[in-house]
Amino acid sequence: MKVLVASRNAKKLEEMRRILAEHMTTVEVVGLDDVTPFDEPVEDQPTFEGNALLKARAGVVATGLPTLADDSGLCVDALNGMPGVLSARWSGPALGSKDGQDDRNNELLLAQLNDVPDERRTAHFACAVALVLPDGRELVVEGRMDGRVIREVRGSGGFGYDVLFVADDRPGLTTAELSREDKDAISHRGRALREIAPLVADLLA
Numbered sequence: 248m249k250v251l252v253a254s255r256n257a258k259k260l261e262e263m264r265r266i267l268a269e270h271m272t273t274v275e276v277v278g279l280d281d282v283t284p285f286d287e288p289v290e291d292q293p294t295f296e297g298n299a300l301l302k303a304r305a306g307v308v309a310t311g312l313p314t315l316a317d318d319s320g321l322c323v324d325a326l327n328g329m330p331g332v333l334s335a336r337w338s339g340p341a342l343g344s345k346d347g348q349d350d351r352n353n354e355l356l357l358a359q360l361n362d363v364p365d366e367r368r369t370a371h372f373a374c375a376v377a378l379v380l381p382d383g384r385e386l387v388v389e390g391r392m393d394g395r396v397i398r399e400v401r402g403s404g405g406f407g408y409d410v411l412f413v414a415d416d417r418p419g420l421t422t423a424e425l426s427r428e429d430k431d432a433i434s435h436r437g438r439a440l441r442e443i444a445p446l447v448a449d450l451l452a
């Protein structure tokens with residue numbers, strides 16, 4: 248049985264494929280590049296769950312395949328939970344490369360937190376993963392990773408805000424300095440996908 252994973256973020260998709268491959272051996276994952284292009288929804292919902300459902304429903308309507316979608320972001324306590332659902336486009340709409348946008352987002356976040364002392368730089372990554380089936384059944388699971396935002400970028404792994412985030416579970420290293428496997432072991436996305444993978448396999452069996 249095939250499942251569409253509806254993400255346009257190549258590095259996120261790579262994480263999703265890797266974690267799913269380990270925990271869902273009976274299901275074949277296909278990406279948006281493997282299906283006929285379709286109009287993808289504007290991510291305008293106030294919650295990660297709402298946006299994950301939008302993306303997964305659009306995948307089912309366009310392809311007829313069971314579809315998984317991830318909506319995620321960094322929630323910074325000193326910014327009242329922002330960037331949150333606006334994480335991907337925090338510094339403005341997408342222009343040029345995804346890496347360029349990540350750099351601009353990180354630069355803006357650092358400037359906004361410049362006067363915030365170390366003890367108040369707490370944050371968490373949040374992730375909602377939605378599964379929508381062609382018969383209309385829907386399921387959403389969530390995961391989170393607690394940590395803090397440091398004062399300068401460090402590391403070259405991961406994507407997005409990983410270069411600025413130190414997880415409480417791995418003090419001293421940014422999540423961009425962890426091995427892939429180690430980030431997956433503690434990440435918001437790893438937690439959510441490990442919870443949903445056996446349910447996907449069961450529902451499609």
Ligand SMILES: O=P(O)(O)OP(=O)(O)OP(=O)(O)OC[C@H]1O[C@@H](n2cnc3c(O)ncnc32)[C@H](O)[C@@H]1O
Nearest residue numbers: 254255256317318319320321334335406407408409
């Ligand atoms: O919507 P899709 O196509 O899946 O790709 P996207 O990058 O737009 O994904 P989101 O809308 O879910 O936005 C998530 C943003 O939150 C940030 N983010 C989420 N998970 C992250 C992680 O594991 N490490 C670093 N940044 C992350 C990063 O800036 C992402 O672009």
Ligand SMILES: [Mg+2]
Nearest residue numbers: 255290318335
């Ligand atoms: Mg998006």
